[in-house]
Amino acid sequence: GESVGLHLPTLSVQEGDNSIINCAYSNSASDYFIWYKQESGKGPQFIIDIRSNMDKRQGQRVTVLLNKTVKHLSLQIAATQPGDSAVYFCAGTSFGNQFYFGTGTSLTVIP
Amino acid sequence: SQTIHQWPATLVQPVGSPLSLECTVEGTSNPNLYWYRQAAGRGLQLLFYSVGIGQISSEVPQNLSASRPQDRQFILSSKKLLLSDSGFYLCACDGTGASRAFFGQGTRLTVV
Numbered sequence: 759g760e761s762v763g764l765h766l767p768t769l770s771v772q773e774g775d776n777s778i779i780n781c782a783y784s785n786s787a788s789d790y791f792i793w794y795k796q797e798s799g800k801g802p803q804f805i806i807d808i809r810s811n812m813d814k815r816q817g818q819r820v821t822v823l824l825n826k827t828v829k830h831l832s833l834q835i836a837a838t839q840p841g842d843s844a845v846y847f848c849a850g851t852s853f854g855n856q857f858y859f860g861t862g863t864s865l866t867v868i869p
Numbered sequence: 870s871q872t873i874h875q876w877p878a879t880l881v882q883p884v885g886s887p888l889s890l891e892c893t894v895e896g897t898s899n900p901n902l903y904w905y906r907q908a909a910g911r912g913l914q915l916l917f918y919s920v921g922i923g924q925i926s927s928e929v930p931q932n933l934s935a936s937r938p939q940d941r942q943f944i945l946s947s948k949k950l951l952l953s954d955s956g957f958y959l960c961a962c963d964g965t966g967a968s969r970a971f972f973g974q975g976t977r978l979t980v981v
Contacts, residue, residue, distance in 0.1 A: 792969055801875075801959050801972035802913075847913065849970065856901065857963070857970050861912030 770866045777835040779863045781848035786829060788850040793822060793833045796845045805833070843867045871896040875960045875973030882980055888947040890976050892960030895941070900962040902943040904935055907957040919943060955980045
């Protein structure tokens with residue numbers, strides 16, 4: 759079955775620095791990936807997505823990179839702010855099947 | 870876009886009592902619906918998913934059950950709660966064609 763995992767459970771960064779959160783997946787047929795942000799006591803919220811026919815996609819202060827060769831994706835947050843402190847999940851799916859979520863990385867921004 | 874309503878936001882129930890959590894979806898038809906559980910400091914564990922009315926798939930054996938009486942209604946139930954059922958329960962939906970999954974705001978269940 760498909761699984762999605764995170765390299766690090768926690769990450770601390772200084773305010774203003776860039777953050778990089780990594781994720782690995784096992785199913786080479788995965789064709790769509792999403793990054794979610796979950797603040798304490800709330801449901802996950804969509805941040806950015808990427809399809810397997812792309813290797814990079816940029817949003818507002820966020821960039822997702824996809825390396826299909828090593829089945830790895832990352833979320834880069836530029837100029838990290840205190841409001842970015844949250845748990846970040848990656849999720850993947852193949853051919854419109856159910857999403858599988860990683861265990862999450864807790865990002866703490868140090869003022 | 871889809872909107873998910875999930876209630877209640879918090880719930881404290883004694884061991885052995887029944888449970889019913891409800892989730893309704895707006896803005897889409899025939900969605901895939903999901904129930905996830907999240908233990909403190911942990912990731913999301915898929916409990917149930919449904920591709921249509923009356924169609925429920927269970928991912929893990931447990932003390933819980935799910936039902937989908939209507940297209941946009943998904944219910945998580947238990948006849949007798951256990952202490953280990955405590956957690957943060959999230960309802961989610963997605964449309965066809967690998968669209969993004971949308972989440973409700975969750976229910977914090979504490980079994981005492």
